Amino acid sequence: METIAILAYAASGFIEARKRRLDPIGTFLVALATAFGGGTARDIMLERRPFYWVEHQEYVIVIFVASFFAPYVLRLISQVISDRALLIADAIGLGLFSVAGTSIALDAQMPAFISVLMGVTTGVFGGLIRDVLCNEVPLLLRDSRPYATCAFVGCWLYLLLNQLNVDSIYSVLIATGFILVARLVTYKFDVRLPH
Amino acid sequence: METIAILAYAASGFIEARKRRLDPIGTFLVALATAFGGGTARDIMLERRPFYWVEHQEYVIVIFVASFFAPYVLRLISQVISDRALLIADAIGLGLFSVAGTSIALDAQMPAFISVLMGVTTGVFGGLIRDVLCNEVPLLLRDSRPYATCAFVGCWLYLLLNQLNVDSIYSVLIATGFILVARLVTYKFDVRLPH
Amino acid sequence: METIAILAYAASGFIEARKRRLDPIGTFLVALATAFGGGTARDIMLERRPFYWVEHQEYVIVIFVASFFAPYVLRLISQVISDRALLIADAIGLGLFSVAGTSIALDAQMPAFISVLMGVTTGVFGGLIRDVLCNEVPLLLRDSRPYATCAFVGCWLYLLLNQLNVDSIYSVLIATGFILVARLVTYKFDVRLPH
Numbered sequence: 001m002e003t004i005a006i007l008a009y010a011a012s013g014f015i016e017a018r019k020r021r022l023d024p025i026g027t028f029l030v031a032l033a034t035a036f037g038g039g040t041a042r043d044i045m046l047e048r049r050p051f052y053w054v055e056h057q058e059y060v061i062v063i064f065v066a067s068f069f070a071p072y073v074l075r076l077i078s079q080v081i082s083d084r085a086l087l088i089a090d091a092i093g094l095g096l097f098s099v100a101g102t103s104i105a106l107d108a109q110m111p112a113f114i115s116v117l118m119g120v121t122t123g124v125f126g127g128l129i130r131d132v133l134c135n136e137v138p139l140l141l142r143d144s145r146p147y148a149t150c151a152f153v154g155c156w157l158y159l160l161l162n163q164l165n166v167d168s169i170y171s172v173l174i175a176t177g178f179i180l181v182a183r184l185v186t187y188k189f190d191v192r193l194p195h
Numbered sequence: 196m197e198t199i200a201i202l203a204y205a206a207s208g209f210i211e212a213r214k215r216r217l218d219p220i221g222t223f224l225v226a227l228a229t230a231f232g233g234g235t236a237r238d239i240m241l242e243r244r245p246f247y248w249v250e251h252q253e254y255v256i257v258i259f260v261a262s263f264f265a266p267y268v269l270r271l272i273s274q275v276i277s278d279r280a281l282l283i284a285d286a287i288g289l290g291l292f293s294v295a296g297t298s299i300a301l302d303a304q305m306p307a308f309i310s311v312l313m314g315v316t317t318g319v320f321g322g323l324i325r326d327v328l329c330n331e332v333p334l335l336l337r338d339s340r341p342y343a344t345c346a347f348v349g350c351w352l353y354l355l356l357n358q359l360n361v362d363s364i365y366s367v368l369i370a371t372g373f374i375l376v377a378r379l380v381t382y383k384f385d386v387r388l389p390h
Numbered sequence: 391m392e393t394i395a396i397l398a399y400a401a402s403g404f405i406e407a408r409k410r411r412l413d414p415i416g417t418f419l420v421a422l423a424t425a426f427g428g429g430t431a432r433d434i435m436l437e438r439r440p441f442y443w444v445e446h447q448e449y450v451i452v453i454f455v456a457s458f459f460a461p462y463v464l465r466l467i468s469q470v471i472s473d474r475a476l477l478i479a480d481a482i483g484l485g486l487f488s489v490a491g492t493s494i495a496l497d498a499q500m501p502a503f504i505s506v507l508m509g510v511t512t513g514v515f516g517g518l519i520r521d522v523l524c525n526e527v528p529l530l531l532r533d534s535r536p537y538a539t540c541a542f543v544g545c546w547l548y549l550l551l552n553q554l555n556v557d558s559i560y561s562v563l564i565a566t567g568f569i570l571v572a573r574l575v576t577y578k579f580d581v582r583l584p585h
Contacts, residue, residue, distance in 0.1 A: 132522060133518075135527040308451055337416060
C-alpha cells in the first residue's frame with residue numbers, strides 16, 4: 001500500500017514535469033518533492049529524524065532511474081494504468097499519508113487539532129510544492145473539489161476511533177478507507193465546495 | 196495586541212485568497228501561512244519547539260472557522276473596519292512580530308546583525324509565503340515602499356535600547372511603536388526606496 | 391575560493407533581482423537566499439546548527455550593503471568581470487558547495503545516494519529559491535543544459551575517491567575541479583539533456 005502511495009505521488013510529479021517539459025533532473029526533483037515533501041515537512045515540524053526517504057533510499061533510486069525514462073514511463077503508465085487507477089492510487093496516498101501523519105503527531109504529544117493539521121499537511125504538502133516549483137497556483141488551493149477536506153474529515157475520524165480505544169490497525173484502515181472512498185465519491189459526483 | 200497582530204495577518208491572507216477565488220481549505224492554509232509563517236521559519240532556524248500555533252491552537256481554530264465564512268468575514272471587515280484600520284493592524288503586527296523575533300534570537304545567543312535579520316524574517320516571511328502560494332512575485336520584494344526596511348530599523352533600535360539596559364518592556368514598546376509609526380508615516384507620505 | 395563561490399551566487403541573485411526591478415531589501419533577500427539557501431536547506435535536513443551565515447555574518451553584511459548599491463555593483467561587475475568570469479565563478483560555487491555538502495552528509499552518517507543528493511541540494515537549492523521568489527519556473531528544472539547533473543556526477547566521484555582512501559584535501563579538489571570543468575565544457579559545447 002505504502003509503495004503504491006509513494007509511486008502514485010511520484011507519478012503525479014512526473015505528469016506535471018512532462019507538461020512543463022522539464023529535463024530529467026528537474027523531473028526527478030519535482031517527483032521527489034511530490035512524493036516526500038509532505039512527510040519531510042511534518043518531520044521538520046516535529047524534529048523527527050531520519051527522514052523517511054533517508055531510511056528508504058531505494059525509493060529515491062527508483063524515482064531517479066525512472067526520471068531518465070519519464071517519457072517511456074508515462075507512456076507505459078497511460079497504457080497499462082487507466083486514469084481511474086491513477087486517481088485511486090493518489091487517493092490511497094492521500095488517505096495513508098494523512099492518517100499516518102496524524103498518528104505520528106499524536107505520538108509526539110501534539111494537541112488534537114494540530115495533529116489533524118499535521119496529518120493533512122503530510123497528505124497534501126508534496127502536491128503543493130510540486131505546483132509552486134512548476135509556477136502554478138497550487139491545485140489544492142484553487143480546485144474546489146474536496147481533497148484536503150476529505151483528508152481533514154478522515155483524520156478526525158481516526159482521532160475519534162483512537163479515543164474510543166479501537167485497535168490501532170483497524171482505526172488506520174477505517175480512516176484511510178474513509179478518505180479513499182470520500183475522495184472517489186465526491187470526485188465522481190463532482191461535489192464542489194463553495195468559494 | 197498580539198491577537199490584533201495575528202488576526203491582521205490572517206486577514207491579509209483572507210483578502211489575497213479571495214482575489215484568487217480559493218476554496219475554504221485553500222483560504223485557511225493561506226491565512227495560516229500568512230499569520231504563522233514568519234514565527235515558524237524563525238523557530239525552525241533556532242530549533243525552538245513547540246511552535247507558537249501548536250501552543251495556541253485556539254487561533255488556528257478561529258482562522259479555520261473563519262475560512263468557511265470568508266466572504267461574510269471579509270464583508271464584515273470591510274464594513275466595520277476601514278482600510279486604514281487594517282493598515283494599522285498590519286503595522287502593529289509588523290512591529291510586534293519583528294521585535295519579538297529579534298528578542299528571541301538574541302536570547303538564543305545569535306549575533307547582532309543575524310538577530311535583526313531573524314526579527315525581520317519573523318515580521319515579513321508570512322506575507323512572502325502568502326504571495327508565493329498565490330503565484331505572485333512577493334509584494335515585499337517589489338513594492339518599494341518601506342516595509343521590511345521599517346522593521347529593520349526598528350529592530351536595530353530595540354538592540355540599541357537593549358544595550359543601554361533599558362527595561363525590556365519599555366524597549367519592546369518603544370521599538371514596536373517606532374516600526375508602527377515609521378510604517379504609517381512613510382506610507383502616508385508615499386516615501387519610496389530607489390530601485 | 392569559498393568567498394568567490396558565495397559572492398558569485400549572491401551576484402546571480404542581484405542580476406535576477408535587477409531584472410525584476412526589486413527594491414534594495416528585496417534584492418538583499420533574494421541574494422541572501424541564493425547564496426545561503428542550499429547550505430541552510432542541508433543544515434535543516436541534518437539538524438546542524440549554527441548555520442554558515444550565522445557564523446559568518448560578515449558575508450551577510452557585505453551582501454546587505456551591496457544591495458543598496460546594486461545598480462552600481464552590477465555595472466561594476468559587468469565592466470570589470472566578463473560574463474565568462476561570472477560563469478566560472480558560478481561553476482566554482484556549484485563544485486565547492488556540492489562537494490562540501492556531500493562531505494558533511496557523509497560525516498552525518500547518511501547513506502551514499504542520500505549524501506550525493508544532499509550535496510546536489512547544497513549546490514543548487516539557492517538558485518531554485520531565487521527563481522521561486524521571482525515567480526519563475528526554476529531555471530534548474532527547465533534548462534536542459536547539465537547543471538545539477540554535473541554536480542551529481544562530481545559528488546559520486548568524491549564518494550569514490552573517499553572510498554579509495556584518497557586524502558580528503560585531494561578528493562575535494564579533484565571532485566570540485568571535475569564539476570567546474572564538466573560544467574564549463576558542457577556549456578561551451580552546448581550539450582543538452584533530452585527532455
